Amino acid sequence: MNAGLISLPLENIINKIYLIRGKKVMFDRDLSLLYDVETKKLNQAVRRNIERFPEDFTFVLTEEEMRTWQKYHSRSQTVTLNRGMNIKYFPRVFTEQGVAMLSSVLRSKKAIQTNVQIIRTFTRLREILSENKQLAEKIEKMESKYDKQISGIFEVLKSLVNEESRPKEKIGFRFSQL
Numbered sequence: 440m441n442a443g444l445i446s447l448p449l450e451n452i453i454n455k456i457y458l459i460r461g462k463k464v465m466f467d468r469d470l471s472l473l474y475d476v477e478t479k480k481l482n483q484a485v486r487r488n489i490e491r492f493p494e495d496f497t498f499v500l501t502e503e504e505m506r507t508w509q510k511y512h513s514r515s516q517t518v519t520l521n522r523g524m525n526i527k528y529f530p531r532v533f534t535e536q537g538v539a540m541l542s543s544v545l546r547s548k549k550a551i552q553t554n555v556q557i558i559r560t561f562t563r564l565r566e567i568l569s570e571n572k573q574l575a576e577k578i579e580k581m582e583s584k585y586d587k588q589i590s591g592i593f594e595v596l597k598s599l600v601n602e603e604s605r606p607k608e609k610i611g612f613r614f615s616q617l
Contacts, residue, residue, distance in 0.1 A: 496537035
């Protein structure tokens with residue numbers, strides 16, 4: 440890596456990627472922490488340059504999506520509000536393309552370096568998913584190809600197990616006392 444380049448562990452970024460509306464996204468507050476900028480400032484930069492962020496780059500969660508997301512994630516990951524308070528603004532999420540576009544509106548050196556790492560993480564995640572898909576396809580082909588042979592092996596194994604469970608006759612000489 441280049442000298443002075445910020446290094447974030449891959450897991451720190453992967454753990455902040457969620458699947459919403461069938462897209463892999465990152466929350467505005469997670470990105471603001473990574474970029475070391477306030478969430479409010481990040482969203483202001485996006486609103487000032489909204490033409491760079493179409494709906495497939497970024498979107499705001501609906502109330503229903505927010506409730507569903509909170510249901511499946513611990514409270515420690517969500518904003519905890521005092522009793523009677525409501526969320527004023529629902530979180531904005533960014534797809535991979537939206538994260539890439541953020542580098543054009545957040546101009547700090549740290550934001551640019553962090554952005555490069557996030558894009559690399561998305562790419563690595565896509566590679567991992569592709570490799571797993573290929574592996575699954577290979578296994579499926581092998582199962583269909585060897586299914587009859589394997590099922591034959593399992594039948595033999597089952598018969599051996601059943602045979603062992605039957606009581607055995609004693610081997611040896613028997614003599615009776617007269």
